[in-house]
Structure formats: C-alpha cells, structure tokens
Amino acid sequence: MAKVDYSTLKKGGFMRQKQKNNFSLRIQVVGGHLTAENLKAIAEAAEKYGDGHVHLTSRQSVEIPFIKLDDVEAVQADLAEGGCRPGICGPRVRTITACQGDQVCPSGNVDTYDIAVKLNEKYFGRELPHKFKFGVTGCQNNCLKAEENDVGIKGALHVEWIPEKCIFCGVCEKVCREKAITIKDKIVAVDYDKCNDCGRCAKSCPTDAWDTKPGYIISFGGLFGNHISKGFSPLPLVTSEEQLFRVTDAAIGFFDEHGKSGERFKFTIDRIGEEEFIKKMEEAYYG
Known part of the structure; x- marks a missing residue:
C-alpha cells in the first residue's frame, strides 16, 4: 500500500x-x-x-x-x-475574510469584497514561516474584527466640513461617538485627533455638507489563538489601493525575510523590534 x-x-x-x-x-x-x-x-x-x-x-x-x-x-x-476550489492549511497565506462592505451595508466605507479578491489573487497560498491571515472590515463597527488578523484592513472615511451646504442642524455632533465634532457660532469644528474616520457624521447629514474620501486603517500582528494580541496601527490613514498594496507587500516581505519556521507574524515583529518594522512599513507607505 x-x-x-x-x-x-x-x-x-x-x-x-x-x-x-x-x-x-x-x-x-x-x-x-x-x-x-x-x-x-x-x-x-x-x-x-x-x-x-x-x-x-x-x-x-x-x-x-x-x-x-x-x-x-x-x-x-x-x-x-460547481466552481469551488479547495482551501488551504499549513504555513501559508490563508483565504481572505471580509464583511459585506459598502456594496450592501449602509455603514460600509469601502468595497471589502473587491479588496479581498485582490488580496487573494496576490497572496493566497504563498509559502511563509507560519500561517498568515488577512481580514477586511468595512467600517469602525469592525464586524470582521480586523485587529485579530496578522494584517487587518478597516474601511475609513476622512471627512471635511463644507460650510456653504450646512444648515447647522446639529445631527453630526449628536451622532459622533468620539465627541470629535463641536458646533459653535455657526462653525462646525472637527478635532482630528479624536476623529476615528468612521464617517457617521457624513452618512447622517441631511444636506451632504461633508466632503468625504475613503481610506484604509491597517493593523499588524493580530493574534487570537493560544496567545491573544490585538494588532497595532502605526501608520496614518492609507488613501489609495496602490498605497494599500505597497504596505501589504512590505508586511508579507518582512515576515518572509525575518520570520522563523513556526513563528507567527506578531512574534517576528517582537523579536526584530517594532521600531524596525514600523520603519519598513513607513517606507512602503510613503513610497
């Protein structure tokens, strides 16, 4: 036999x-x-x-x-x-997970499925020191729990107030969960240090008094198995797909270069040092 x-x-x-x-x-x-x-x-x-x-x-x-x-x-x-392909196990890039995103969900800020398909085409099955997981979620509701993944991608919406369209109804101030918006003397002010780019203000506005630009918040080193670790987000808002894939390429490359067999991405970052890792991610971010 x-x-x-x-x-x-x-x-x-x-x-x-x-x-x-x-x-x-x-x-x-x-x-x-x-x-x-x-x-x-x-x-x-x-x-x-x-x-x-x-x-x-x-x-x-x-x-x-x-x-x-x-x-x-x-x-x-x-x-x-029937159009089905087998999945994958072992020390490789696993199938990319995603929520429904802006094609279905009113809260979604990005097309999560489109990003998942592109990530899958680029990386699925790539051999690495250990398993590697991507997760794509459409907004700050974080249904996909982006920070649990080796690389998490969260849809964001950068907002800027358009004074001439505003009727000062106060809805944006009320819906902002981060208390980043204040209205005083016919001025709507955004504290961008508090703003988490959720986009609730723009989606709630009855007069479209917000200019919006979609983007991505990237987290690295999430882990939810024998050890639990929330991924961290050291980069500013990613504002284009080109920039997004430069960063994901750099993250995969870092793990491929520095990772040891059987070592998860988070522990590779810890061993090499967050400072060195962030430096590489910033190089990719700024191109």
Missing part, C-alpha cells in the same frame, strides 16, 4: 480527522462570498462523499467532513464543476 502524503493533502485543504482515513475538506471562500451554484455543489458533495452535513468555520470557510481517502480526487473534480 502506497504511503499517504498527509502534508500534500493538508496543503490542498484536506485535514485529517480523528477517524482513520477520514478527512475534512476545507473549501476556499473569498470574502465570505459563495454563489448558489457553489452551494449546490457543496451540498451534493457532502451528500455523496461525506455524511450529509457541512461545517461553517470561524473564518468564513465551509468544510465537508468525513471524506474518505479513496474519494479525494473524485470530490475535488465534482466541486470544481
């Missing part, structure tokens, strides 16, 4: 179960997005090759458990016909 290459199976999304010769197959789900065709193929595969149920993971993937070793190639072929 040929020896089973468990490492290759794991790289292809097949994770060993406690039951001998049974595997849970992880499906690649980018940004939480599945089509009806995908869902039909997954359901049929679960019925045909599994035990009729699927598991929804904490990172928006779908897993089909109880796949038999002899059915590995057949289930891959059937899923491919």
